Amino acid sequence: MKFKPSISILAGFLFLLDIDYPHEESVEELICLADVNDYSELSKVFDIVMRPDFLNYSEDDRSWLIETISFFLNENDSFEGVFEKRSFLFSDEIEDGRFFMSTLLGRLQVYQQETIKG
Template sequence: MNNEKKPSLPILRGLLFTYCIENTKNLEREEIISSKNINDESELSELFHTLTKPEFLSYREDEQKWFIETIENYLSTDESLESVFHLFDTYFEDEILDKRRFIKVLLDCLKLYRLELNDTKT
């Protein structure tokens, strides 16, 4: 029996919940989020390094791989990724202009975190 999890866009909302207004009030986090230009890849990467990395690394290895495989799967299709952001109010100052690029930057960061984790194990 195959225990692999199938790609699922809704899980990305869970990973991005850090940036959601519905998340617990935390002024420091809100200031970090609103200070970044999320349409600039380097600032977006900095934001992910600061806020997404610790959460991502708290997940089990199979969950981390599931996030990465899900993103890779949907980026390989024509999926607009709009459903990830639908009804998702964030602390971002700006509207995300290119949602696929946003998710691609996220993917690159998650892969980097996995590499760093693997490097520390060896």
């Protein structure tokens, strides 16, 4: 089944990085210490925090999430409305929402390829 892109699903998915999400202490520290505006540090956080949940999603839901991020990046969305709904654990502010979401998209596409290769 194909779903229409919906920006509202992004805030829910990003709850994994929220201060109110019940993290293990080591994961919380990883998020807090990571430079949210650095590609490699942000990718590491995504790999550790987001990857396991993403891989537990159904194929349809994984595709929907990827297609939604792609759609809104192509629409030149800043994702401000998404970020305003979250209280992230990162110590720094997100300087460029499009960079953040583009990095997330790239990592999700890698994880999706992992499911195809088995």
